[in-house]
Amino acid sequence: MSQLVRIRFTLNGRPQSVKVPPMKRLLDVLREDCRMTGTKEGCGEGECGACTVLIAGDPVNSCLVPAVHAEGAKITTVEGLAKNGKLSALQTAFIELGGAQCGMCTPGMLVTSAALLARTKGRVPGDAEVRDALSGTLCRCTGYQKIVEAVQAAAAPAPAKKKAAAVAKKAKPVAKKKVVAKKKVVAKKKAVAQKKAAASRAGRRPGASKQARRPAASQRRGRR
Amino acid sequence: MARSRTASPERPARKTITLPASVGVNVPRKDGRDKVTGAALYLDDLRVPGVLHGRTVRSTVANARIVSVTLDPAFDWTGMTVVDHRDIPGENCVAVIERDQPMLASTHVRHVDEPILLLAHEDAERVEAAVSAVKIEYEPLTPALNLEESLEKKALVRGDDNVFKTIRIERGDLDEAFVRSDRVIEGEYWCGHQEQLYIENNAMLAERTKDGGIHIRGSMQCPYYVHGALQVLLNLPPEKVRIEQTVTGGGFGGKEDYPSVIGGHAALLAWKSGRPVKIVYDRLEDLAATTKRHPARVRIKTGVMNDGTLVALDADVVMDGGAYLTLTPVVLSRGAIHAGGCYRWDAARIFARAVATNTPPNGAFRGFGAPQTLFAIESHMDRIAAELGMDPLALRRKNAVKLGDVTPTGQVLKESVGSHEVLERTAKRAKYAEKRARYERENAAAEAAERAGKGAKDGRRLRRGIGMALAMHGAGFTGSGESKLNSLAALDLTPDGRPCVRISNTEIGQGTNTVFGQIVGEVLGIPHEQVLVHVPDTDHVPDSGPTVASRTLMVVGGLIEKCAKKMKEKLELFAEHPIEGGADFARIAKRWLKERGPLRVEQRYQKPTGIEWDDDTYQGDAYGVFAYAAIAVEVEVDLDTAETKLLHVTTAQDIGRAIHPVLCAGQIEGGTLQGLGWALMEEVRHKDGKVWNHQLTNYIIPTSADAPPIDVEIVEIPYSNGPWGAKGVGELPMDVPAPAVIAAIAHATGCRLDEIPATPERLMRALQRRGA
Ligand code: FES
Ligand code: FES
Numbered sequence: 003m004s005q006l007v008r009i010r011f012t013l014n015g016r017p018q019s020v021k022v023p024p025m026k027r028l029l030d031v032l033r034e035d036c037r038m039t040g041t042k043e044g045c046g047e048g049e050c051g052a053c054t055v056l057i058a059g060d061p062v063n064s065c066l067v068p069a070v071h072a073e074g075a076k077i078t079t080v081e082g083l084a085k086n087g088k089l090s091a092l093q094t095a096f097i098e099l100g101g102a103q104c105g106m107c108t109p110g111m112l113v114t115s116a117a118l119l120a121r122t123k124g125r126v127p128g129d130a131e132v133r134d135a136l137s138g139t140l141c142r143c144t145g146y147q148k149i150v151e152a153v154q155a156a157a158a159p160a161p162a163k164k165k166a167a168a169v170a171k172k173a174k175p176v177a178k179k180k181v182v183a184k185k186k187v188v189a190k191k192k193a194v195a196q197k198k199a200a201a202s203r204a205g206r207r208p209g210a211s212k213q214a215r216r217p218a219a220s221q222r223r224g225r226r
Numbered sequence: 227m228a229r230s231r232t233a234s235p236e237r238p239a240r241k242t243i244t245l246p247a248s249v250g251v252n253v254p255r256k257d258g259r260d261k262v263t264g265a266a267l268y269l270d271d272l273r274v275p276g277v278l279h280g281r282t283v284r285s286t287v288a289n290a291r292i293v294s295v296t297l298d299p300a301f302d303w304t305g306m307t308v309v310d311h312r313d314i315p316g317e318n319c320v321a322v323i324e325r326d327q328p329m330l331a332s333t334h335v336r337h338v339d340e341p342i343l344l345l346a347h348e349d350a351e352r353v354e355a356a357v358s359a360v361k362i363e364y365e366p367l368t369p370a371l372n373l374e375e376s377l378e379k380k381a382l383v384r385g386d387d388n389v390f391k392t393i394r395i396e397r398g399d400l401d402e403a404f405v406r407s408d409r410v411i412e413g414e415y416w417c418g419h420q421e422q423l424y425i426e427n428n429a430m431l432a433e434r435t436k437d438g439g440i441h442i443r444g445s446m447q448c449p450y451y452v453h454g455a456l457q458v459l460l461n462l463p464p465e466k467v468r469i470e471q472t473v474t475g476g477g478f479g480g481k482e483d484y485p486s487v488i489g490g491h492a493a494l495l496a497w498k499s500g501r502p503v504k505i506v507y508d509r510l511e512d513l514a515a516t517t518k519r520h521p522a523r524v525r526i527k528t529g530v531m532n533d534g535t536l537v538a539l540d541a542d543v544v545m546d547g548g549a550y551l552t553l554t555p556v557v558l559s560r561g562a563i564h565a566g567g568c569y570r571w572d573a574a575r576i577f578a579r580a581v582a583t584n585t586p587p588n589g590a591f592r593g594f595g596a597p598q599t600l601f602a603i604e605s606h607m608d609r610i611a612a613e614l615g616m617d618p619l620a621l622r623r624k625n626a627v628k629l630g631d632v633t634p635t636g637q638v639l640k641e642s643v644g645s646h647e648v649l650e651r652t653a654k655r656a657k658y659a660e661k662r663a664r665y666e667r668e669n670a671a672a673e674a675a676e677r678a679g680k681g682a683k684d685g686r687r688l689r690r691g692i693g694m695a696l697a698m699h700g701a702g703f704t705g706s707g708e709s710k711l712n713s714l715a716a717l718d719l720t721p722d723g724r725p726c727v728r729i730s731n732t733e734i735g736q737g738t739n740t741v742f743g744q745i746v747g748e749v750l751g752i753p754h755e756q757v758l759v760h761v762p763d764t765d766h767v768p769d770s771g772p773t774v775a776s777r778t779l780m781v782v783g784g785l786i787e788k789c790a791k792k793m794k795e796k797l798e799l800f801a802e803h804p805i806e807g808g809a810d811f812a813r814i815a816k817r818w819l820k821e822r823g824p825l826r827v828e829q830r831y832q833k834p835t836g837i838e839w840d841d842d843t844y845q846g847d848a849y850g851v852f853a854y855a856a857i858a859v860e861v862e863v864d865l866d867t868a869e870t871k872l873l874h875v876t877t878a879q880d881i882g883r884a885i886h887p888v889l890c891a892g893q894i895e896g897g898t899l900q901g902l903g904w905a906l907m908e909e910v911r912h913k914d915g916k917v918w919n920h921q922l923t924n925y926i927i928p929t930s931a932d933a934p935p936i937d938v939e940i941v942e943i944p945y946s947n948g949p950w951g952a953k954g955v956g957e958l959p960m961d962v963p964a965p966a967v968i969a970a971i972a973h974a975t976g977c978r979l980d981e982i983p984a985t986p987e988r989l990m991r992a993l994q995r996r997g998a
Contacts, residue, residue: 038264039264039267043270044922045922046508046509047509050425050922080262080264081263097262098254100255102258103892104424105260105473105475129935132930133930133931140927142927145892145899145933147891147933149930
């Protein structure tokens with residue numbers, strides 16, 4: 003048995019304190035120690051994004067993060083999106099527009115989309131921008147179409163309950179240039195260690211930007 | 227998404243279909259709230275006190291005699307439950323169609339990753355470590371690792387010819403038809419394995435019950451399949467086996483038959499240890515060991531007239547079933563019936579075989595054999611068009627089936643034939659003719675510019691193309707399947723007076739529960755939210771058949787509609803007035819419960835009249851009805867990297883009636899992307915019979931950035947035996963993307979691939995061969 007360490011962090015706005023092995027995956031800490039099973043495991047190797055949570059507002063694959071890295075962090079999971087039982091606009095849009103089918107990718111999709119919408123601050127992101135932001139989270143059910151529509155619908159000013167398709171059309175031209183800028187910033191912030199992983203896939207998956215927010219492969223020791 | 231409702235031209239006008247209020251409306255899905263808040267509990271989310279973690283020890287060789295199995299004495303085995311074939315109380319088999327597959331290998335292994343031993347321990351890490359402390363000694367035998375080696379009998383995997391099943395479909399005088407044809411055009415087409423890749427891996431939990439039975443919970447499509455298999459395995463009567471579905475994170479066929487295996491394993495460990503046991507596969511194990519789409523080789527020889535009229539079809543289909551039979555005969559059957567595509571043939575012969583290889587058994591995957599043969603015939607149509615110098619759309623227009631036409635099994639298409647409708651709507655919506663001409667112009671200009679040394683500034687040599695495909699897909703079980711299933715559905719009242727749907731069909735993401743709420747709500751005239759759908763649990767729901775073959779809504783939905791009508795009649799007679807909305811229903815229901823006790827109505831499947839099928843000759847009405855799909859795919863190919871980018875997809879699909887248009891479009895979009903992935907990137911590679919790319923890093927499925935915008939048009943040509951005219955939608959969208967992608971690549975580059983996926987490596991080789 004490895005030694006246990008005490009780790010403190012904020013989970014969905016509430017202070018948490020757990021005693022766990024330092025290299026335990028954050029995913030397991032959340033699911034087992036904090037009993038928040040909304041965050042899912044789809045691959046355990048940083049590929050599917052089902053385990054995505056927000057750390058300081060940025061999407062991170064929690065299966066690649068060792069517990070020690072969570073010390074002092076502000077973590078948001080899917081359970082933290084509704085406020086006092088009231089669903090966020092994003093959650094409502096996912097239900098109404100068909101963004102969730104089997105639901106396994108949904109927690110990851112929702113927190114990643116929430117991070118995107120926090121960045122765009124009320125501006126409706128374009129089709130390509132949404133697809134790019136979500137490319138680190140795999141969905142096998144929806145073909146992504148309805149997820150993109152739901153994210154765009156949720157970005158529209160609050161009371162407007164327009165059809166997503168209409169929103170999408172209007173939004174397209176505005177967004178494109180800003181995507182590039184954003185991508186560069188994100189990419190710069192991240193460590194060199196990810197480059198290898200990125201290179202192995204970049205050839206096969208043009209446009210997949212998820213590596214940009216994926217912790218290094220060397221952090222994967224926390225795996226079961 | 228768009229919808230167009232077409233009054234069935236063949237039906238007299240007096241039979242107008244009334245459009246009720248809940249049906250056809252996009253109500254919020256029943257499980258939506260739980261799924262967006264993280265409250266939905268999948269198997270791995272359940273907390274079970276005292277649970278043991280189960281693991282499977284698997285073979286590392288493809289074909290061998292097991293010499294010995296030893297537990298390393300240096301390892302601490304305290305608290306470890308170990309199960310081998312001798313611990314099985316009943317028959318050592320996975321009972322599906324046959325009983326040829328052992329639940330645990332005893333003397334032989336016939337594929338890599340075949341289960342041999344089971345382990346369970348409280349500590350998940352210890353049990354994982356124990357897997358490598360089991361030493362297995364083999365005497366290796368020569369394996370047959372693919373369908374060609376199987377046909378050559380490099381090893382005998384099954385019987386004396388390796389053949390699981392042979393099907394012959396014959397209609398008309400083939401020799402005469404070939405003689406009469408102006409030209410004979412041949413082709414050979416290949417497609418590989420495909421993994422379902424539901425995001426939730428297979429997962430099961432088993433517990434012994436106090437009454438000496440077993441209770442299994444888990445991720446599955448067909449509780450009664452597991453129910454049947456477990457009775458045989460544990461030698462228990464039906465009432466001692468209870469199978470309950472938990473929220474299921476996708477299936478696509480991958481959780482049709484495999485849950486009997488993992489469920490059986492969990493049950494054996496629970497049986498021996500007396501403790502609850504949970505087995506949750508990780509992605510590596512799930513990708514390596516569970517069922518996949520059958521690889522296929524299809525040889526087609528056609529006789530055609532110079533004006534494009536199709537005359538004769540001779541198709542030879544071979545599918546690789548893997549080491550054991552599982553559902554292979556049924557997959558082959560659907561594949562064979564669909565091999566003629568959506569076209570009229572004067573004469574046809576379809577000869578189909580499924581063979582055994584020393585690879586993990588293949589099973590169900592959305593489309594169930596049809597996408598393979600449809601890929602072949604649709605690619606072949608594109609080849610015919612090219613050889614005749616005809617536009618592929620014009621060729622399809624000329625030959626696509628119409629009302630009254632006859633299929634190779636002799637089925638007369640009596641109603642709801644949407645082939646031409648979906649073809650024309652797709653072509654129009656995609657601006658097919660205009661784009662085809664434009665891309666040709668642009669490609670020619672680009673080539674000329676490159677020759678003159680004035681190519682694109684970034685030096686890239688890009689070509690664009692558009693390709694189409696058309697298909698029909700039989701809805702429901704094949705042939706006599708539905709009659710044999712003898713499905714039973716029930717509707718009853720809960721103690722608080724709410725109607726409760728009891729069926730064994732599962733919600734796996736497609737929206738079943740929501741749609742059943744709509745159907746019952748509609749008939750009873752109450753809000754759909756008031757309707758409950760019981761968890762599929764064999765102790766509490768009757769066997770309404772498996773959740774497969776796009777049958778749930780069309781067949782079981784029809785049964786539930788009838789149940790609701792019966793309930794309505796009973797309650798209205800009792801109340802002596804028509805039900806007036808939700809509150810009134812609740813009042814009447816409660817009064818019934820108080821005065822008369824429980825209320826339960828049932829409906830058993832009854833074969834619609836006029837449907838005949840002969841299993842021996844393979845002639846007759848293979849399906850009650852077909853659904854139709856057409857697609858146009860636009861691609862951009864980089865001639866130097868041979869990468870194909872998906873630009874846009876347009877598809878029109880005739881599904882009879884969309885009870886919930888958003889859910890239907892969701893099925894179409896999701897199925898389309900799975901088809902696109904199969905066409906372009908999804909490839910299971912084996913090394914010595916082992917899946918070597920059993921990771922999401924190297925088994926690649928499309929991301930949101932790879933996925934093109936998918937423009938869907940739902941066409942509604944009602945079917946008289948479906949609820950409100952509905953036909954199945956689940957599998958149909960999988961049929962058309964792959965051949966359309968190949969056609970689009972051919973249009974862009976002039977290079978036609980006869981094998982999918984069209985990975986850059988494969989396309990590069992083809993481009994080099996023709997010196998591009
Ligand atoms: S579980 Fe797949 S990325 Fe973490
Ligand atoms: S909804 Fe099933 S994986 Fe996305």
